[in-house]
Amino acid sequence: NAGVTQTPKFQVLKTGQSMTLQCAQDMNHNSMYWYRQDPGMGLRLIYYSASEGTTDKGEVPNGYNVSRLNKREFSLRLESAAPSQTSVYFCASRQGQSLSYEQYFGPGTRLTVT
Amino acid sequence: SQQGEEDPQALSIQEGENATMNCSYKTSINNLQWYRQNSGRGLVHLILIRSNEREKHSGRLRVTLDTSKKSSSLLITASRAADTASYFCATVHNAGGTSYGKLTFGQGTILTVHP
Numbered sequence: 001n002a003g004v005t006q007t008p009k010f011q012v013l014k015t016g017q018s019m020t021l022q023c024a025q026d027m028n029h030n031s032m033y034w035y036r037q038d039p040g041m042g043l044r045l046i047y048y049s050a051s052e053g054t055t056d057k058g059e060v061p062n063g064y065n066v067s068r069l070n071k072r073e074f075s076l077r078l079e080s081a082a083p084s085q086t087s088v089y090f091c092a093s094r095q096g097q098s099l100s101y102e103q104y105f106g107p108g109t110r111l112t113v114t
Numbered sequence: 115s116q117q118g119e120e121d122p123q124a125l126s127i128q129e130g131e132n133a134t135m136n137c138s139y140k141t142s143i144n145n146l147q148w149y150r151q152n153s154g155r156g157l158v159h160l161i162l163i164r165s166n167e168r169e170k171h172s173g174r175l176r177v178t179l180d181t182s183k184k185s186s187s188l189l190i191t192a193s194r195a196a197d198t199a200s201y202f203c204a205t206v207h208n209a210g211g212t213s214y215g216k217l218t219f220g221q222g223t224i225l226t227v228h229p
Contacts, residue, residue: 004156031215042202042219043157050215058216090156094215099144099206100164103217105156 002026004106006091012112013081021076021109023091031094032074033058033103034066036087043090049074081113120203120220128228133190135223137203138183144208146179147217148188151200160188160201195229 004025013019025032030051035043035058045058049068063085065077074093078085088110092103120137127133137146145164149157163170163179163186170177176189190197204217 033216035219040221042204042221043217044219045216048216059218092157099208099215100162101215102147102159102162103157105149105158107156108154 004091004093004104006089006106006109008109009107010110012114013078014114015082017081018077018079019081020078021089021091021111022073023075023106024073025091025093025104026072027093027095027104028071029093029095029104030071031096032068033092033094034064034074034076035090035092036060036085037090037108038087046076046089078111081111083113085111086113087111120201120223122223123221124224124226126226126228127193129193129195131193131227133193133197133225133227135188135201135203135225136185137187137220138185139203139205139218139220140184142181142208143205145206146177146186147204147206148175148177148186149202149204149219151202151222153199157202190225193225193227195227198225198227200224 007022033048034046037043047066049055052071088108091106094103095101147162148160151157161172174191179186200222202222204219
């Protein structure tokens with residue numbers, strides 16, 4: 001049982017390049033989330049998927065797109081990377097519809113845009 | 115914008131001492147959760163307290179919630195060097211529809227426990 005996995009662990013992009021961050025969970029969770037964490041700050045929500053087939057914007061969605069490929073996988077795409085997107089990206093999942101479930105986090109992807 | 119504010123921003127103590135971190139939030143919540151993050155790692159859930167609860171314990175952790183003051187505190191008793199990490203509070207609100215379950219994080223408290 002690997003929990004939440006993310007690939008890649010590290011990535012360096014040039015401004016304007018595109019890439020997709022992959023996330024998968026093996027806990028049969030319904031909801032999945034993408035966050036970014038900037039130095040000295042808490043996590044900010046980019047996009048989330050409450051259930052398979054649905055996605056919604058979070059607090060900072062500009063410059064990103066997501067795909068909930070199936071129940072296990074939720075990917076985050078940067079179409080044209082900008083230096084402001086340099087950050088650590090975390091994927092998380094949550095079991096069900098109740099508000100009282102905790103989230104399980106992946107190890108993160110450290111992205112640098114030059 | 116960040117929902118929660120935490121203080122202190124950094125806390126340095128000796129092993130064996132207690133560590134107290136505080137979190138304040140702005141709008142009504144369904145529950146409040148505390149997470150821990152070791153350097154360079156993902157977040158790990160520590161404890162969840164619902165809005166109708168006032169205190170909760172888990173091992174050496176004690177969390178209190180005061181909804182009238184919109185604040186929570188996390189107490190780690192008899193701290194160990196291995197408790198060195200960043201600690202975040204996160205709130206879940208009562209919004210319905212597809213927005214539920216979202217966590218809104220505070221900026222975190224960096225705890226250093228010296229052996």
